[in-house]
Amino acid sequence: MKKHKTKLLAAACVGALLLAGCGKKEEVLSLFCWTEYVPQAVIDKFTEETGIRVAVENYTSNEEMLAKLLAGGGSYDLIQPSEYTVEALIKDGQLQELDHEKIPNLKNLAPEFRNLSFDPGNKYSVPWMAGFVGIVYNSEVVPGPIVGYRDVFTDAHKGRIVVLDDAREIVSWGLATAGIPINDVSDQNLATITPLLKDWLSKVKVFDSDSPKTALSNGDVDLGVVWSGEAAILFNENPKFQWVLPAEGFHMFVDNLAIPKTARHKELAEKFMNFILRPDISRMISADFPYYNPNAAARELLTEAERNNPASYPPGLDVTKAQLFSDIGEQGSKVDELITTIKVQ
Numbered sequence: 001m002k003k004h005k006t007k008l009l010a011a012a013c014v015g016a017l018l019l020a021g022c023g024k025k026e027e028v029l030s031l032f033c034w035t036e037y038v039p040q041a042v043i044d045k046f047t048e049e050t051g052i053r054v055a056v057e058n059y060t061s062n063e064e065m066l067a068k069l070l071a072g073g074g075s076y077d078l079i080q081p082s083e084y085t086v087e088a089l090i091k092d093g094q095l096q097e098l099d100h101e102k103i104p105n106l107k108n109l110a111p112e113f114r115n116l117s118f119d120p121g122n123k124y125s126v127p128w129m130a131g132f133v134g135i136v137y138n139s140e141v142v143p144g145p146i147v148g149y150r151d152v153f154t155d156a157h158k159g160r161i162v163v164l165d166d167a168r169e170i171v172s173w174g175l176a177t178a179g180i181p182i183n184d185v186s187d188q189n190l191a192t193i194t195p196l197l198k199d200w201l202s203k204v205k206v207f208d209s210d211s212p213k214t215a216l217s218n219g220d221v222d223l224g225v226v227w228s229g230e231a232a233i234l235f236n237e238n239p240k241f242q243w244v245l246p247a248e249g250f251h252m253f254v255d256n257l258a259i260p261k262t263a264r265h266k267e268l269a270e271k272f273m274n275f276i277l278r279p280d281i282s283r284m285i286s287a288d289f290p291y292y293n294p295n296a297a298a299r300e301l302l303t304e305a306e307r308n309n310p311a312s313y314p315p316g317l318d319v320t321k322a323q324l325f326s327d328i329g330e331q332g333s334k335v336d337e338l339i340t341t342i343k344v345q
Contacts (some may be wrong), residue, residue: 027052029268032069033080035060035210037129039288046275052268060209061166064337069260070094073303077263078272083254084325086166087118088126091327095124096259102270105277112320113294116254118327125256127275129229130292132252132314132322133169135244136216136231137223145181149173152223153200161213162224165207167339168325168332173225176249182323185331189266190338201342214243231311232308236290243311252322254294286312293318 027050031038035058043054057076057282059065062085069079081089089095100106100122106114109127118123137146144153153159163170173181174193206215206224213230215221217237223250225246234241259269273280282298290312293299307313328335 026040027265027268029054029265029272030057030075030077031055031080031272032059032076032078034066036060037080037255037289039284041288042276042281042284044334045281045284046272049275050271050273054272062169063332075262075264076260077265077269078257079260080128080255081125081258082325083116083118083256084327086256086258088327088329089258089260090119090124094261096261096263096266097123098126098259098270098273102267103274103277105274105312108277108279108282108295108297110294110296110299113254117324118254125258126277127294128255128257128276129285129289129312130252130254130294130307130319131228131291132227132245132250132311133164133172134228134231134250134311135223135246136213136226136234136241136311137244138216138219138240139242140240141222144242146223146242146244148244149177149200149225150248152225153203157223158203159205160222162206162208162221162226163201163204164212164225164227167211167336169225170201170339171335172185172325173246173248174200174248182249182251183326183328185335186327187334190334192337194342197339198342198345201339207343227291228311229289232290232309235309243314245314245317247317249323252319252324253290254324276326318329 029052033056047053062082065081066085067080103126106122112137113127115121135146135152147307156237171185174197175182175189177196178193180189186220205221209217212224212226213234216234231243235243257273259266263269277295279295279301282293282295283301286293286302290306290309292312
């Protein structure tokens, strides 16, 4: 009987050798990230170099990611939260501290991205890409000047506007226009901007956070408020798509990689972090998703045209003075409720 078991074990090992070797399980990194944000070529190269397979699952908002993560809907080794979400997760004890010795390529980060307010010293997170939210308009159809939100949401443009399907973003535009700090999301301030947002959103044709550039590229709309990386792609396709940082005020977002406290493969996660911080790999990310790259070494590899794209790297902008979203706690649910209610009216 023992000999029979040995033969069965040997047969099983032969089969396993074809995949990963007898007695050795395939290493798999579980990545929960934004849609259209991680180039497949980067994932393939990581697997090619390390033998580690990457299982990717996508989300379309920080709030969607948080809901699934905190509900235990999946076991993820890496997530890709924005700055205010990193802050909230740190407060709630939901992230693991990073071992910087295993991420030596942190040295490639530009100094201004090594000690941001939401995670001083990058104790829990590694910047992926940064960017802005601003205005894009088709200059062949829309006569200028377009300088701010009030120039977008007019009767003349009704039904020809695309905006991000992101409640926190939309509320920030109203706050900035009313002269209210974008993180001062009190009940009173929400009430103040509600009539303005009702008017604005009644003029919107498309709500799209995944690929707002598509409606513009197809000619379904003429202008909108979109992510800077999407605007950069449009500008590369045709310079008729002009980019504007809103005069009322704007903010910088910083998307990051972080390791949830429930992660099963912290070492693999840190290996992936170190991999994406390599200049050549980070440059690959910029090629597909031309946001503001926080990796100074990778920026040196960009072409002059890439560095001069006005949406990727707005001329004269000092990112150290840019506003960041901060965690607003329970007010976040009120923001979501407000925008959902307005959209269905």
